[in-house]
Amino acid sequence: MNPNIHPYTEYKIRLESVQKLQKAWTLDIEYIDYYGMKEFLRAIVNKEDNRCMVCYSLRLEETARTAQKMGLDGFTTSLLVSPYQKFDMIIKIGQEIGQKYSIPFYGEDFRPGWKKSISLSKELGLYRQKYCGCIYSEMERYLKDSEK
Numbered sequence: 001m002n003p004n005i006h007p008y009t010e011y012k013i014r015l016e017s018v019q020k021l022q023k024a025w026t027l028d029i030e031y032i033d034y035y036g037m038k039e040f041l042r043a044i045v046n047k048e049d050n051r052c053m054v055c056y057s058l059r060l061e062e063t064a065r066t067a068q069k070m071g072l073d074g075f076t077t078s079l080l081v082s083p084y085q086k087f088d089m090i091i092k093i094g095q096e097i098g099q100k101y102s103i104p105f106y107g108e109d110f111r112p113g114w115k116k117s118i119s120l121s122k123e124l125g126l127y128r129q130k131y132c133g134c135i136y137s138e139m140e141r142y143l144k145d146s147e148k
Helices: 009-022 037-043 048-069 087-100 113-126 135-147
Strands: none
Touching: 009 037, 037 048, 048 087
16 A cells, blocks of 8 residues: 555556565565555645655555454554654554554564665565655655755
8 A cells, every 4th residue: 555656657666566575475465556646645735744644644544444354463564664764653653543443553663674674675676765655755855866
């Protein structure tokens, strides 16, 4: 569930990477192949400075709903491995949504494994993104590059 990913080509390459990992490790992954850019942009209009909270909420809410429908005993997010994401905000939102859907949020700090995840992704030939995925993050990335 990645409604924030921009542009569409970035969305597709990330999805292909998940599918490649799924095949390599014979994983049973439940993912939603839907490019939700319009919904994401509508949700953050006039909330751009707080876009991460909106984005995390959109993604975790759908994850919790799906986990509940599947009868799972909890849900989590791969966002918890990144040192670039807002860890405390993700935990808080995950716990609130878990309570809303009566399904526990598993909020472990996976960041200590971040460097290993980079090595492993390189070994597997997986795509490594250079920004969170949203249009604003992409803009900030290029603005930083132009300031150098």
